[in-house]
Amino acid sequence: MANPSPRRSLPLLMSPHKGGRSALTCEFRCGNACAHDVSNASDNTYFGDVVASALSRRGMLRASALGVIAAGAGVAGVAGAVPAAADPEPESLSTAGGRHGGRGSLRFAAVAPNREDRIVVPEGYASAAVVRWGDPVLPGAPAFDYENQTAAAQAQQFGYNCDFVTFFPMGGHRGLLWVNHEYSDEALMFRGYTGGSTATDEQIKIGLAAHGGSIVEIERVRNSGQWKLVTRGRRRYNRRITAQTPMKFTGPAAGSDLLKTAADPSGTSVLGMLNNCAGGTTPWGTVLTAEENFNQYFAMGGGAPEEQKAGLKRYGIDPTSTKPSGRGWERLEERFDLSKNPHEVNRFGWIVEIDPFDPDSTPIKRTALGRFAHEGATTTLARDGRVVAYMGDDSRFEYVYKFVSKKRYIPGFDRHNRTLLDEGTLYVAKFTGDSPATEIDGSGKLPADGQFDGSGEWIPLVTGNVSHVPGMTAAEVLVFTRLAADKVGATKMDRPEDIERNPVTGGVYLALTNNSNRTPAQVDEANPRPSNKHGHVLEIVEKHNDAGATTFAWSLPVVCGDPNDPATYFAGFDKTKVSPISCPDNVAFDRDGNLWISTDGNAFKLNDGLFVMPVTGPERGYLRQFLTVPIGAETCGPLITQDQRSVFIAVQHPGEVDGASPETPMSHWPDGGDSQPRPSVAVAWHTQGKKIGS
Ligand code: FEO
Ligand code: CA
Ligand code: CA
Numbered sequence: 001m002a003n004p005s006p007r008r009s010l011p012l013l014m015s016p017h018k019g020g021r022s023a024l025t026c027e028f029r030c031g032n033a034c035a036h037d038v039s040n041a042s043d044n045t046y047f048g049d050v051v052a053s054a055l056s057r058r059g060m061l062r063a064s065a066l067g068v069i070a071a072g073a074g075v076a077g078v079a080g081a082v083p084a085a086a087d088p089e090p091e092s093l094s095t096a097g098g099r100h101g102g103r104g105s106l107r108f109a110a111v112a113p114n115r116e117d118r119i120v121v122p123e124g125y126a127s128a129a130v131v132r133w134g135d136p137v138l139p140g141a142p143a144f145d146y147e148n149q150t151a152a153a154q155a156q157q158f159g160y161n162c163d164f165v166t167f168f169p170m171g172g173h174r175g176l177l178w179v180n181h182e183y184s185d186e187a188l189m190f191r192g193y194t195g196g197s198t199a200t201d202e203q204i205k206i207g208l209a210a211h212g213g214s215i216v217e218i219e220r221v222r223n224s225g226q227w228k229l230v231t232r233g234r235r236r237y238n239r240r241i242t243a244q245t246p247m248k249f250t251g252p253a254a255g256s257d258l259l260k261t262a263a264d265p266s267g268t269s270v271l272g273m274l275n276n277c278a279g280g281t282t283p284w285g286t287v288l289t290a291e292e293n294f295n296q297y298f299a300m301g302g303g304a305p306e307e308q309k310a311g312l313k314r315y316g317i318d319p320t321s322t323k324p325s326g327r328g329w330e331r332l333e334e335r336f337d338l339s340k341n342p343h344e345v346n347r348f349g350w351i352v353e354i355d356p357f358d359p360d361s362t363p364i365k366r367t368a369l370g371r372f373a374h375e376g377a378t379t380t381l382a383r384d385g386r387v388v389a390y391m392g393d394d395s396r397f398e399y400v401y402k403f404v405s406k407k408r409y410i411p412g413f414d415r416h417n418r419t420l421l422d423e424g425t426l427y428v429a430k431f432t433g434d435s436p437a438t439e440i441d442g443s444g445k446l447p448a449d450g451q452f453d454g455s456g457e458w459i460p461l462v463t464g465n466v467s468h469v470p471g472m473t474a475a476e477v478l479v480f481t482r483l484a485a486d487k488v489g490a491t492k493m494d495r496p497e498d499i500e501r502n503p504v505t506g507g508v509y510l511a512l513t514n515n516s517n518r519t520p521a522q523v524d525e526a527n528p529r530p531s532n533k534h535g536h537v538l539e540i541v542e543k544h545n546d547a548g549a550t551t552f553a554w555s556l557p558v559v560c561g562d563p564n565d566p567a568t569y570f571a572g573f574d575k576t577k578v579s580p581i582s583c584p585d586n587v588a589f590d591r592d593g594n595l596w597i598s599t600d601g602n603a604f605k606l607n608d609g610l611f612v613m614p615v616t617g618p619e620r621g622y623l624r625q626f627l628t629v630p631i632g633a634e635t636c637g638p639l640i641t642q643d644q645r646s647v648f649i650a651v652q653h654p655g656e657v658d659g660a661s662p663e664t665p666m667s668h669w670p671d672g673g674d675s676q677p678r679p680s681v682a683v684a685w686h687t688q689g690k691k692i693g694s
Pocket of ligand 3: 434453
């Protein structure tokens with residue numbers, strides 16, 4: 001490793017992170033997951049059916065809920081609510097949030113819902129792109145040329161569709177940005193693209209190189225909250241990780257037969273990472289990046305061995321398919337052909353740890369954290385110092401997980417800390433409601449006790465090499481975590497995405513994006529609306545506020561949608577003052593403990609945005625839109641810097657709307673004119689240097 005690293009220890013707990021989408025987004029991001037059957041066909045219960053657990057839920061809730069959490073409890077915001085209204089049209093949306101400036105600690109006037117092809121920020125703020133698809137990352141990389149892109153250039157340039165963003169200050173006015181590149185959209189990247197079966201070899205190679213992640217050095221602009229890419233000098237940490245970068249496996253499943261392939265008979269090394277969505281950071285200053293919809297890259301499930309087909313199906317891969325994959329990568333790399341390399345798929349769907357300050361380091365897939373459509377992984381510490389990672393499995397009816405290390409984090413003992421994610425216990429969440437099932441009627445109306453709330457438990461799946469799931473080995477639990485969770489009564493959720501702990505209160509917040517497939521018979525108190533198109537936010541208070549606990553209390557502080565819709569809830573706050581919100585995806589916190597929420601797939605057919613809401617005090621539930629992103633884009637990443645003067649967002653897939661093509665681009669962001677849209681990381685700041693949101 002290169003000498004003196006400017007690595008700073010990170011403030012503990014602070015780590016950032018992401019339906020109504022276009023056909024292009026559905027095809028390229030998740031392989032049309034919504035068009036396929038739900039992967040979770042287990043007869044695992046919806047908890048509405050479950051008999052109340054032995055745990056005294058009410059007792060626990062009262063005993064352990066934080067005072068600050070209790071402040072918002074029991075406020076019946078929409079008592080007497082009526083059944084959900086019909087689909088709100090954009091013009092009928094409440095825009096009240098746009099007319100009220102805040103009075104508490106957050107004092108900006110909310111941005112109104114819109115369809116503008118730019119980033120819209122509140123008055124007094126500015127925004128700018130920091131790094132765009134194709135910008136040179138490695139010194140000497142060629143300048144971006146949309147019309148003449150090559151794989152060699154792409155491998156040295158900023159990748160496509162940026163998602164998770166995190167920032168490592170380096171002292172002075174410099175810092176490193178880590179950015180995930182979740183997926184490529186070849187239909188917008190190449191003129192005349194007609195699909196994987198006709199893609200050129202070069203297009204396939206560009207796609208492979210456009211995935212992964214980037215590390216780039218950035219610098220502050222003058223003394224403002226704006227940052228820009230460093231474009232000269234050595235930039236010794238700048239790095240591209242792609243779908244072909246050598247990586248290794250560690251943890252209990254490393255070396256297991258399930259990970260062995262012809263190319264890697266040891267089951268310990270793999271090329272690349274795929275579909276990295278959100279992520280987190282560790283207390284020791286590394287990145288955790290999450291492989292999400294990896295299933296779509298694999299073809300020919302019909303040719304896989306019979307004994308493997310149940311596992312394929314549970315992970316969203318058609319075990320009868322004889323068709324090529326969407327991008328056709330298996331033509332160039334046989335490892336993506338399940339009939340020839342049936343285990344290669346088991347080597348994707350992991351949390352990957354990357355050291356941003358060691359450009360020569362090998363990224364590590366940490367098998368102890370399980371394998372599923374990982375949305376992200378955010379860390380905190382248990383009271384006794386063990387490391388805890390919270391994780392969502394972003395598919396309809398999937399589960400929420402957490403990992404708790406066996407050993408404790410020791411500040412400054414880097415060699416020790418780097419082993420912590422290899423040994424511990426992986427848990428899956430079970431949520432139980434405390435109101436009678438008859439009161440959860442699907443209308444969104446709050447039950448008589450005034451809250452969608454209850455208790456929960458973390459059910460252990462595996463500890464080190466010891467499985468807690470009958471009939472499955474530890475390696476099987478880790479490689480087929482969904483199948484293991486099916487067997488222990490985990491609760492099926494409405495697409496669990498980002499989950500992160502509030503650094504001030506210790507509450508844990510989970511974004512549940514949406515679930516068009518939940519039927520009226522399947523509603524429960526934690527997922528109370530059928531055909532849930534706008535999603536909701538769930539808050540967990542671990543017992544004794546200890547992230548290492550195995551029981552918790554939970555509630556839904558936000559049930560999303562148009563505040564005019566009675567089936568919405570904003571912690572009891574005056575709904576005439578809040579902004580409409582749809583499809584919460586990523587959550588983040590500023591240093592004051594305000595909850596920031598970015599959205600993906602605005603079911604109002606308006607632009608996605610970034611919202612902020614206090615979670616304590618009289619303004620708990622006062623949710624306001626802070627910015628919106630250009631047409632077709634989703635808002636990812638959100639990261640509020642520690643000095644609170646800058647907010648970074650990833651603007652993913654601008655212009656990816658129905659009917660868009662390189663001939664008819666639907667967005668020209670960020671370059672303007674008649675340019676092609678470019679996924680980019682942007683920054684917003686107050687023009688007078690004030691704290692973001694204040
Ligand atoms: Fe990549 Fe779960 O969004
Ligand atoms: Ca996401
Ligand atoms: Ca209740």
